[in-house]
Amino acid sequence: MTDVTPYVVLSAILFSIGCVGVLTRRNAIVVFMCVELMLNACNLALVAFAKQHGNLDGQIAAFFVMVVAAAEVVVGLAIIMTIFRTRRSASVDDASLLKY
Amino acid sequence: MYSLSEAAHQVPVIEPSAADGTFSLLWLVIGLPLLGAVVLLLGGRATDRWGHWLGTLMSLASFAVSLLLFVELLGRDEGDRSITQHLYDWIAVGDLQVGMDLLYDPLSALFLLLITGVGSLIHVYSIGYMEHDPRRRRFFAYLNLFVAAMLMLVLAENYLGLFLGWEGVGLASYLLIGFWQHKHSAAAAAKKAFVINRVGDIGMALAIALLFTTFGTTSFTAISQVSGAAEEDTLTAVGLLLLLAACGKSAQVPLQAWLLDAMEGPTPVSALIHAATMVTAGVYLVVRSNFIFELAPTAQTVVVIVATVTLLWGAVIGCAKDDIKKALAGSTMSQIGYMMLGAGLGVAGYAFAIFHLITHGFFKANMFLGAGSVMHGMNDDVDMRRYGALRHAMPITFLTFAMGYLAIIGFPGFSGFWSKDKIIETALAENWVVGVLALLGAGITGFYMTRLMLMTFFTTKRWKDDVHPHESPGVMTVPLVVLAALSVLGGVLLLGDWIVDWLAPVVGEAPHHEPPLPIIVITLLTVAVVAVGVAAAWFLVGKREVPLTPPQDVSFATRAARADLYGDGINDLLVGRPGTATVRGLVTGDRTLVDGVFTGGSSGIKAVGDLLRRLQNGFVRSYALSVLGGVLLVVLALLAVNLA
Numbered sequence: 001m002t003d004v005t006p007y008v009v010l011s012a013i014l015f016s017i018g019c020v021g022v023l024t025r026r027n028a029i030v031v032f033m034c035v036e037l038m039l040n041a042c043n044l045a046l047v048a049f050a051k052q053h054g055n056l057d058g059q060i061a062a063f064f065v066m067v068v069a070a071a072e073v074v075v076g077l078a079i080i081m082t083i084f085r086t087r088r089s090a091s092v093d094d095a096s097l098l099k100y
Numbered sequence: 101m102y103s104l105s106e107a108a109h110q111v112p113v114i115e116p117s118a119a120d121g122t123f124s125l126l127w128l129v130i131g132l133p134l135l136g137a138v139v140l141l142l143g144g145r146a147t148d149r150w151g152h153w154l155g156t157l158m159s160l161a162s163f164a165v166s167l168l169l170f171v172e173l174l175g176r177d178e179g180d181r182s183i184t185q186h187l188y189d190w191i192a193v194g195d196l197q198v199g200m201d202l203l204y205d206p207l208s209a210l211f212l213l214l215i216t217g218v219g220s221l222i223h224v225y226s227i228g229y230m231e232h233d234p235r236r237r238r239f240f241a242y243l244n245l246f247v248a249a250m251l252m253l254v255l256a257e258n259y260l261g262l263f264l265g266w267e268g269v270g271l272a273s274y275l276l277i278g279f280w281q282h283k284h285s286a287a288a289a290a291k292k293a294f295v296i297n298r299v300g301d302i303g304m305a306l307a308i309a310l311l312f313t314t315f316g317t318t319s320f321t322a323i324s325q326v327s328g329a330a331e332e333d334t335l336t337a338v339g340l341l342l343l344l345a346a347c348g349k350s351a352q353v354p355l356q357a358w359l360l361d362a363m364e365g366p367t368p369v370s371a372l373i374h375a376a377t378m379v380t381a382g383v384y385l386v387v388r389s390n391f392i393f394e395l396a397p398t399a400q401t402v403v404v405i406v407a408t409v410t411l412l413w414g415a416v417i418g419c420a421k422d423d424i425k426k427a428l429a430g431s432t433m434s435q436i437g438y439m440m441l442g443a444g445l446g447v448a449g450y451a452f453a454i455f456h457l458i459t460h461g462f463f464k465a466n467m468f469l470g471a472g473s474v475m476h477g478m479n480d481d482v483d484m485r486r487y488g489a490l491r492h493a494m495p496i497t498f499l500t501f502a503m504g505y506l507a508i509i510g511f512p513g514f515s516g517f518w519s520k521d522k523i524i525e526t527a528l529a530e531n532w533v534v535g536v537l538a539l540l541g542a543g544i545t546g547f548y549m550t551r552l553m554l555m556t557f558f559t560t561k562r563w564k565d566d567v568h569p570h571e572s573p574g575v576m577t578v579p580l581v582v583l584a585a586l587s588v589l590g591g592v593l594l595l596g597d598w599i600v601d602w603l604a605p606v607v608g609e610a611p612h613h614e615p616p617l618p619i620i621v622i623t624l625l626t627v628a629v630v631a632v633g634v635a636a637a638w639f640l641v642g643k644r645e646v647p648l649t650p651p652q653d654v655s656f657a658t659r660a661a662r663a664d665l666y667g668d669g670i671n672d673l674l675v676g677r678p679g680t681a682t683v684r685g686l687v688t689g690d691r692t693l694v695d696g697v698f699t700g701g702s703s704g705i706k707a708v709g710d711l712l713r714r715l716q717n718g719f720v721r722s723y724a725l726s727v728l729g730g731v732l733l734v735v736l737a738l739l740a741v742n743l744a
Binding site for chain 1: 713714716717718719720721724725728
């Protein structure tokens with residue numbers, strides 16, 4: 001049995017960094033990267049727990065997350081590109097038309 | 101107050117036999133005028149050319165059938181003079197069984213003759229009177245409808261059938277009073293008559309409902325057999341409700357206000373309403389319901405009070421009116437008061453009430469048609485102050501009107517003398533206060549009728565410049581002559597107490613009451629009181645110059661009488677204004693309270709929504725924060741559950 005505590009702690013730190021990044025940064029690209037960071041933090045946690053339990057469920061889940069993340073990047077970057085083309089800005093706060 | 105068994109003995113029980121032979125024609129009496137009305141109303145303009153002839157013919161045919169039936173009835177035994185005809189089952193729902201039945205007995209026989217006889221004369225007269233009216237055909241359709249409804253009213257064998265005729269009369273009177281509906285006043289008068297009659301109809305409907313719950317039937321035959329078994333309180337309630345109904349139809353105080361306005365209709369309509377149909381319905385109702393009123397002395401007392409008030413009320417109004425038709429209308433109100441008084445006096449008075457009703461039908465129809473003839477010659481002017489000295493210009497109208505006049509004031513020998521005298525006599529025998537008031541009413545009658553007569557046919561010419569009075573055509577004067585003859589000779593019905601004996605199977609035999617004074621003294625007294633009234637009119641109106649406009653510096657009494665004794669004002673004060681105030685209050689309550697709850701509720705929800713929608717601020721990062729907060733909450737909750 002390997003002690004997975006350091007991996008989990010690292011995962012938590014990475015998730016928190018990503019989380020704070022999403023909440024505080026305005027640049028859509030950076031927000032996007034922070035989302036990726038959170039996803040990867042989750043992957044790390046999944047792999048670590050899979051190692052601890054000695055089965056492959058967590059690792060398979062990690063693959064799923066990667067696939068979804070890749071797809072998300074494709075769609076997300078395309079949206080950001082389009083917004084940038086029309087508004088000349090990549091700030092998430094500028095894209096606030098859909099409101100009350 | 102008598103015990104039930106004694107009373108039950110007094111109330112005659114109706115035991116009719118089924119109609120056979122000639123009597124199976126009974127339905128034709130109603131059917132013919134109804135057919136006339138239907139043909140004329142549905143036929144439309146195609147019937148314009150001969151519509152008035154058809155209407156008159158139907159009415160005359162109905163009269164012929166009535167006469168035939170009457171002769172047949174005369175030939176029967178006294179105890180066998182009630183005949184029913186079952187036409188069809190009208191309402192059959194569970195316990196509720198009402199047949200369309202007709203009842204022909206001595207009472208309805210007299211009414212049939214009066215309605216169809218006088219009605220036919222009025223039809224004939226109308227041919228001339230309405231000659232230049234483009235809607236004459238429609239007028240005759242309504243007249244036929246009126247007559248048919250009234251016949252239904254007096255022929256019905258149960259209260260529900262009577263109610264059908266009752267409402268039909270109300271409808272027809274509405275249509276006819278408002279016949280010239282292009283005149284605002286006529287339309288308003290028609291509505292007024294209709295609405296006030298509805299008030300009375302409430303009484304009728306409630307009385308019928310009460311009879312249903314008490315006896316389980318509304319048939320006259322059935323109720324007359326069992327009414328003695330009912331509680332007196334119930335019968336009193338029924339009696340008072342029926343009186344309310346009668347007040348509406350017969351223009352008795354407090355529902356009298358419509359009658360004077362009803363003069364807006366064409367004059368033959370006034371004659372029809374006042375003489376043959378409509379206002380006599382209330383008297384008929386009370387007399388027909390004798391098996392209820394005889395057992396409810398309280399209700400009878402109220403009838404007498406209402407009648408006495410009305411007979412003076414109408415007479416006083418009649419004294420101050422310058423409009424010839426309104427003066428006659430006041431007189432009708434007063435005379436109907438006499439009939440109601442007779443009916444309220446119970447067994448002793450029923451026959452005389454009907455007797456006066458018949459003689460009044462003759463002389464009042466005569467005078468109304470006479471007034472119409474005068475108006476015809478005076479360019480439809482109704483103001484008596486612009487009449488005067490018309491006796492030379494219209495000799496036939498004058499002479500026939502004079503017969504009616506002598507009859508109504510009770511000139512010895514004329515029909516009104518016999519009938520009114522009998523009622524006063526009976527009233528004096530029952531209660532001297534009522535009797536004296538009725539006597540006073542006779543004096544006032546003498547005054548206002550003499551005033552009307554003098555202002556119209558005597559005194560000086562006060563005609564407007566463009567008026568050239570002329571006698572009316574024969575089609576109008578012939579009915580006048582017939583009615584004048586009847587006004588003079590109507591008293592023959594009393595020969596040998598014929599009418600009392602004739603009606604005895606329906607209303608019962610009166611126990612003999614000794615009047616407080618010998619009858620001859622009462623008669624002389626009545627004639628003397630009338631003579632005083634006539635003399636007063638002669639000195640106040642006949643001997644003086646009649647001013648062209650009504651003098652304004654008059655006593656309070658005159659002003660009150662000119663304003664119909666403030667009948668409209670009283671209605672307005674007691675019903676109109678509280679009603680308006682109530683409705684206003686309800687509207688305010690609806691706007692503030694009901695609307696407040698609903699609009700307040702919705703605007704409250706909208707306000708909350710306005711607050712909540714601020715959350716949708718469009719910043720993705722704040723949404724992300726919400727999601728994070730939510731996730732944290734869920735996680736904490738899960739932890740709390742797991743650790744607990």
